[in-house]
Amino acid sequence: MPDPLLILVALVAATFFAALILRGHVLPRVSGGAGKGVPVVALTGAPDSGKTTLFSALAFESRPKTHTSLTTSSAKVTLPTNPEASWVLLDLPGHARMRQQTQTALNNPDLRGVVFLVDIAALIRNASVVAEDLIHVLTTLTARSIRNPTLPTPHLLILATKSDLLPSATASRSTLAHDRLIALLARELDRVKAARAHTTGRIDTIERIPGSASASSNPFSFITWFFSGSATPSTTSQADESSILERAEDALWGDAAGGNGFRFENIEGVEVEFGVASAVKGQEGLTEVRDWLEGL
Numbered sequence: 386m387p388d389p390l391l392i393l394v395a396l397v398a399a400t401f402f403a404a405l406i407l408r409g410h411v412l413p414r415v416s417g418g419a420g421k422g423v424p425v426v427a428l429t430g431a432p433d434s435g436k437t438t439l440f441s442a443l444a445f446e447s448r449p450k451t452h453t454s455l456t457t458s459s460a461k462v463t464l465p466t467n468p469e470a471s472w473v474l475l476d477l478p479g480h481a482r483m484r485q486q487t488q489t490a491l492n493n494p495d496l497r498g499v500v501f502l503v504d505i506a507a508l509i510r511n512a513s514v515v516a517e518d519l520i521h522v523l524t525t526l527t528a529r530s531i532r533n534p535t536l537p538t539p540h541l542l543i544l545a546t547k548s549d550l551l552p553s554a555t556a557s558r559s560t561l562a563h564d565r566l567i568a569l570l571a572r573e574l575d576r577v578k579a580a581r582a583h584t585t586g587r588i589d590t591i592e593r594i595p596g597s598a599s600a601s602s603n604p605f606s607f608i609t610w611f612f613s614g615s616a617t618p619s620t621t622s623q624a625d626e627s628s629i630l631e632r633a634e635d636a637l638w639g640d641a642a643g644g645n646g647f648r649f650e651n652i653e654g655v656e657v658e659f660g661v662a663s664a665v666k667g668q669e670g671l672t673e674v675r676d677w678l679e680g681l
Contacts, residue, residue: 422495424681425473426462429487430502431511431518432479435546438664439502440476442671457486464675472497472678484521491525494533497681498540499526500674505562505661506550508569516573519543520637523652528633530654540656542677543570549665562661567649575647578638 428436437458444460458476473495477487491499501522503515526539548562636653639645649657660677663670 423461423471423473424497425475425490425493425495426498426500426678426681427475427477427487427490427496428500428502429477429491429518429522430479430500431504431515434479434502434504435662435664436476436479436502439500439544439546439662439671439674440474442664442668443674444474446668457490462678464678466675467679472681479518487522488525491522491539492529494536496529496539497537498542498678500542500544500677502544502546503566503570504547505545505566506547508545508565512569512573516570516577519570520574520577523637523655523657524630524633527636527652527654528629531629531632531636538654538656540658540677540681542674543657543659544674545659545661546664548661549663559661559663563659566661567659571647571649578647581638 428440430436440458440460444462456478460474461471462474463471475490477483477490490496499522501519508515522541526541530536530538543566545562545566548558551558551561551565633654638647639651658677660673662674
């Protein structure tokens with residue numbers, strides 16, 4: 386008579402391998418662990434910075450009336466100059482309470498780029514709030530690069546919007562917006578860096594990534610992984626995650642105790658660029674964004 390224990394082991398093994406086959410051939414692949422899915426580009430920034438306007442212009446070539454949303458919108462986008470290439474464009478909510486949605490999206494293995502929108506006309510009044518959001522994005526992207534070194538380096542476009550609201554000057558509004566964007570953000574981040582040098586050196590900017598605890602600490606981790614569509618289950622322990630966040634902050638701020646000011650070009654783990662967009666100019670006002678997308 387066959388051993389009941391051997392029968393049970395055989396059934397469990399057969400069920401396990403059948404599940405793997407089912408997962409690979411039946412369940413849709415939500416996100417490739419190696420970043421080989423459809424490229425993703427995320428729009429983020431404070432409420433009223435122009436995210437949904439830009440999203441609609443890129444996805445539908447329209448400029449509808451917008452309102453503050455607490456949910457993420459998505460659409461497939463192609464560029465007229467290269468219809469073969471396409472992206473999944475995400476419009477992330479800008480409210481601080483929805484920051485977890487932003488963090489989850491920025492850790493998508495298929496993420497190729499992030500557009501961080503800044504209302505340039507209002508930046509002089511709310512530079513500290515914008516800088517706080519930007520620090521969160523930069524630290525999250527830098528930690529992602531450290532956590533997954535085989536993924537392509539993410540690109541970040543810091544985009545000045547509503548440049549048409551700036552006062553006219555000898556220089557063009559576009560040039561004025563570009564210069565003001567870099568100067569005000571660098572000044573605010575330099576202030577944060579100086580404050581960091583007089584503390585313990587750690588700034589609480591991001592939370593631990595959900596699901597990043599080790600599989601051994603979560604008895605349901607395999608079930609969660611199976612239905613998530615990820616290539617491999619997460620195995621980052623809490624201690625490792627804390628170390629990653631510390632390294633990410635070091636990559637962002639550099640030598641906090643040193644006398645050098647903050648410089649965007651010194652950031653590691655993310656490619657930072659700057660641009661200007663204006664919705665009132667229609668598709669012409671999106672030239673810099675489209676050029677950036679082409680280069681991803």
